[in-house]
Amino acid sequence: MTEPREDSPSGLAAFEDSLDYVTVTVGGQLLGLPIGRVQDVFIATRITPVPLAPYEIVGLINLRGRVVTAICMRRRMRHADSGAMPSGTKEHELTAVGLDQGGEAFALIVDAVGEVMRLSRATFEPVPIHLDSAWAAIAKGVHRLDDRLLVVIDVDAVLNIELPIAA
Template sequence: MRLDQTDRGLAAAAPVGAFDSLDYVTVMIGDQTLGLPIGRVHDVFITNRITLVPRAPSEIVGLLNLRGRVVTAICLRRRLGRPATARQDREGKTELVAVGIDHEGEAYALIVDAVGEVMRLDQSTFETTPVHLDRNWAALTTGVHRLDDRLLVILDVDAILRLDLQAAA
């Protein structure tokens, strides 16, 4: 894994790999651990400089500049149907933890509560999305891994980034 410095000095970029990899970058939304396929993750960083976009869907937090590139920031909490929260540093500025992803030639930042570890899991622990999982969440997942002490919900990055921008306009 390559380490880079960005915005506030915290960043890690994952090597691009196969999308069906069983290696995941874990993120937290509330107390739920979620997995992003490591092949889709390019950066992990903290930012406090977001430009709001008027009349954008509520999931779009705004735009940010990441090493000279304009990045659309999407609140994963809101995308999953949870209320947004703000984290503030000692000076009262809002800090956002983000995972950088490229999708169809565009750069996105998924705003999350926290970033965890990189996990390599065996195919045998992967299961289809449980029928009792919230419908909003189920539409944005590819399945789950049953771990010893918790369930790791694997996110479908393409589904998360498929925002209905026409309806919002």
Template sequence: MTDHHPARDASPEPFEGSLDYVTVRIGTQLLGLPIQRVRDVFIADRITVVPGAPPEIVGLLNLRGRVVTAICLRQRLQLPALPVDRGALNLTAIGLDHRGEAYALIVDAVGEVLRLDPSTLEPLPGHLDAAWTALAGGVHRLTDQLLVVLDLDVVLDFDLRVAA
């Protein structure tokens, strides 16, 4: 792994009642990950493929001595995965913990940390794709786009299969 950036170091100090998100992009869509769940932002340069794993699981990687399950967020959202050149692997990843296990969400890009007022969190629009609805917890309308807030407990729970 290279280019380690603890998410907490770059974030503003939270203030009482704010909702703070690390933003990521999948294609053109802006997604928010609750900052208190994010442990690392890093570049994955070596992944071991796991035969028989669900298609969303890219493989396993070693992050500072921990075995981490790498999940393709594109595929978890039921979008086509980007082609990966295993010889020149350079994947942007968000490190998370869930139920005592370490995970890396592979994303297209990492953005900035946003601090938003809880009153701006809205329920999911009725027209949102079913796969996205199952994995999201709400939206924030920003000036020029919509921030979809992911429910990381659901994203990382592979016992809950997302309907197509």
């Protein structure tokens, strides 16, 4: 956590020097989604498959009357057991994080949603060169925490899925 500066009685400067993330876990890895991009967190109970959709897109969700494209983060990150949906979920209940981009609604299917973290901008580091290439393609950088690494996700890169070319 960032402490407020002495020259700022309201602590506004501390907010300017910090980055806020909604944390999620995928395959045991802690990820951070910039809080400004997250619309909501919900349990997806019914996903309608889409024939011939890219591998990462697991289907569509009806969320309060809005059609939402569901993307499995395990598949998107090319996780070793990416053929399976997130573990620890009931058969038809999946944890999802809602995002909007360009007026379209998306849901990232994750293993679990954690807490909101406020971290200092000073601890933000570029993507390590040894990070798996599939992960590096969707990461903005990292924060080294006491006991683990928080990989900051580039939401635009995650949602940029190559669609098959129609014949």
